[in-house]
Amino acid sequence: MYISNRTRNLGTENAFVVLAEVNKLLREGKDIISFCIGQPDFDTPRHIKDAAIRAINAGKTGYTDSAGVYEVRESVARYFSRTRHIDCKPEDVVIANGAKPFIDFALSCVTDFGCGDEVIYPNPGFPIYESQIIAHGAVPVPLPLSEKKGFSFEIGELEKRITPRTKLLILNSPQNPTGGVLSREDLEAVADLAKSHDFWVYADEVYCPITYDREFFSIASLPGMYERTIICDGASKAYAMTGWRIGYAANPILAKHMARWMTNTESCANHIAQYAIKEALDAPQDETRKMVESFKKRRDLMVKLLNDIEGVRCLTPGGAFYAYPNVSGAVARLGLNSAEELRKFLLENGVAVLADIHFGRRNLGETEHYLRLSYATSEKNIVEGLKRMKEAIEKR
Numbered sequence: 053m054y055i056s057n058r059t060r061n062l063g064t065e066n067a068f069v070v071l072a073e074v075n076k077l078l079r080e081g082k083d084i085i086s087f088c089i090g091q092p093d094f095d096t097p098r099h100i101k102d103a104a105i106r107a108i109n110a111g112k113t114g115y116t117d118s119a120g121v122y123e124v125r126e127s128v129a130r131y132f133s134r135t136r137h138i139d140c141k142p143e144d145v146v147i148a149n150g151a152k153p154f155i156d157f158a159l160s161c162v163t164d165f166g167c168g169d170e171v172i173y174p175n176p177g178f179p180i181y182e183s184q185i186i187a188h189g190a191v192p193v194p195l196p197l198s199e200k201k202g203f204s205f206e207i208g209e210l211e212k213r214i215t216p217r218t219k220l221l222i223l224n225s226p227q228n229p230t231g232g233v234l235s236r237e238d239l240e241a242v243a244d245l246a247k248s249h250d251f252w253v254y255a256d257e258v259y260c261p262i263t264y265d266r267e268f269f270s271i272a273s274l275p276g277m278y279e280r281t282i283i284c285d286g287a288s289k290a291y292a293m294t295g296w297r298i299g300y301a302a303n304p305i306l307a308k309h310m311a312r313w314m315t316n317t318e319s320c321a322n323h324i325a326q327y328a329i330k331e332a333l334d335a336p337q338d339e340t341r342k343m344v345e346s347f348k349k350r351r352d353l354m355v356k357l358l359n360d361i362e363g364v365r366c367l368t369p370g371g372a373f374y375a376y377p378n379v380s381g382a383v384a385r386l387g388l389n390s391a392e393e394l395r396k397f398l399l400e401n402g403v404a405v406l407a408d409i410h411f412g413r414r415n416l417g418e419t420e421h422y423l424r425l426s427y428a429t430s431e432k433n434i435v436e437g438l439k440r441m442k443e444a445i446e447k448r
């Protein structure tokens with residue numbers, strides 16, 4: 053039977069493929085320390101779980117409006133208004149089963165299939181951007197991130213990629229996989245370009261509470277930008293709720309259209325989880341603050357230990373829970389050709405990491421090699437895993 057081209061060619065998150073490989077080795081009894089996982093290793097805070105239990109007992113178990121329960125959208129609107137310094141109304145908000153569906157909805161709302169509409173997105177970046185752009189029949193335009201700029205991009209590189217067909221720019225800050233955080237100055241320059249060339253911005257801000265050295269700043273906060281920015285955020289990373297599947301987005305023009313895409317796909321977000329995020333967003337943020345403090349300690353430990361390895365150089369990431377070391381020296385030292393070969397070598401030596409190619413094709417002229425390590429794991433694991441990595445790389 054026929055399988056469509058776009059299904060056969062659909063990309064994926066290769067992290068899940070590596071994860072399956074690691075899990076198989078673990079089942080076979082291999083001793084592996086994994087730095088692959090992209091989720092907090094904390095449990096969902098008690099008060100959020102209790103709110104969900106109360107919702108079940110109160111019979112909050114039916115369908116809701118496709119955009120989400122109104123009083124939950126009110127909480128999300130207050131949260132967006134407070135943290136982005138905008139006037140966000142409940143009518144601007146849509147709630148979905150995770151932040152991920154909004155990538156699909158945003159592309160559906162602002163691009164047409166097969167018409168040459170272009171979408172610019174960060175490279176390296178969350179791989180679902182590229183696979184969804186292609187699946188929507190749009191043209192993917194990767195924007196290289198630069199280690200020299202702390203994994204932001206050169207504004208000139210963005211400018212070069214803008215054409216009359218540019219419909220959407222995807223930003224992700226704090227960023228997966230580099231941990232980079234876009235500065236206010238860069239966002240101001242991007243905002244000027246978005247306004248003068250009249251394109252939409254998708255601001256993927258799912259890691260926004262997890263910043264360490266400076267406060268998070270959203271492009272939507274800049275004058276005239278909320279109208280053209282789809283703010284996307286979610287509970288997965290902020291409240292250790294990856295399996296609850298709940299995310300929220302806002303835009304005053306597109307909300308009603310994204311809600312229709314919800315009606316056409318998921319009907320509505322999980323009713324019980326909606327009440328859980330109402331509690332999460334309305335209550336004091338102490339639990340999230342504690343998680344971020346803990347991530348910060350682990351970040352500092354991991355970066356120090358990575359920089360102790362010959363042939364490895366790691367910037368201090370400003371947010372999220374990923375380190376993105378440059379391993380070009382280690383690749384050369386071991387006589388390998390790529391970070392992917394180094395990843396396989398490290399797996400044989402009991403350490404699981406991801407390689408740069410899991411986050412996009414290599415940029416033209418790219419000569420450096422990178423790994424991604426998640427430090428959403430215990431300090432004990434970080435010490436032991438990095439010891440194995442150092443021994444494996446330096447013994448040869």
Ligand SMILES: Cc1ncc(COP(=O)(O)O)c(C=O)c1O
Nearest residue numbers: 090150151152178228286288299
């Ligand atoms: C940059 C980025 N955006 C979106 C998501 C998806 O988040 P959610 O679990 O809310 O669907 C992830 C998950 O890893 C991510 O890293």
